[in-house]
Amino acid sequence: xxxxxxxxxxxxxxxxxxxxxxxxxxxxxxxxxxxxxxxxxxxxxxxxxxxxxxxxxxxxxxxxxxxxxxxxxxxxxxxxxxxxxxxxxxxxxxxxxxxxxxxxxxxxxxxxxxxxxxxxxxxxxxxxxxxxxxxxx
Numbered sequence: 001x002x003x004x005x006x007x008x009x010x011x012x013x014x015x016x017x018x019x020x021x022x023x024x025x026x027x028x029x030x031x032x033x034x035x036x037x038x039x040x041x042x043x044x045x046x047x048x049x050x051x052x053x054x055x056x057x058x059x060x061x062x063x064x065x066x067x068x069x070x071x072x073x074x075x076x077x078x079x080x081x082x083x084x085x086x087x088x089x090x091x092x093x094x095x096x097x098x099x100x101x102x103x104x105x106x107x108x109x110x111x112x113x114x115x116x117x118x119x120x121x122x123x124x125x126x127x128x129x130x131x132x133x134x135x136x137x
Contacts, residue, residue, distance in 0.1 A: 019058065020044050024130045029120045031097055032056045042097050064137045065093035065118045070103065089134050091118040104135040111136070 020043075023030045031042035036053040042061060047054045070089035080086075087103040089112070099120065103112060117137035125131055 021130060023058070024122050024132060027122045029061045029099070029122070029132050030058045031061055033059045040095065040097055042099055061093050061097055061099060061120060063094060063119075065091035065099065065120075065134075067091050067112070067114055067116045067118045067134070068098070069114055070112055072109070087112060089118070091134055093120075099134065101132055101134045104133045107136045 020030065030044065031040055032044040032046075033040045033056065034048035034051060034053050035055045035057050037048060037051040039048055039050040040059060041049075044056075044058070046056060048056065068090045070087055072085050072087050074085050076084045076086075086105065087107075087109060088100065089103045090098055090100050092098050101120075104121065118134045119137045120132055121135050123131045123133050
């Protein structure tokens, strides 16, 4: 089993960053960092778009972040149709890493505001599939 385990619908079974899924299995969220120029990426990238190096390593994204913005999705792409409506957000974590993801449905929509403290949690979607969500700190 490869990267096809990520999310509800995965359009690729193999990627140079499929180790991302192994981290999720261990309740960790990680991005990639270029060992040549230090540029950090999330979602993980196999190659650096800054210096074009393929020398990448992994770094953890943990602790609390700050919600920068959010939106409520009323329409959904393939595989997510039954989930609407849901809330998506962008949060900034230590070192400036920005994480885009769904906000856990247990977080009251009335409480979601830019500036609120956010954590990341891994999510078992069932049927041997994994993802992550943003949740209140």
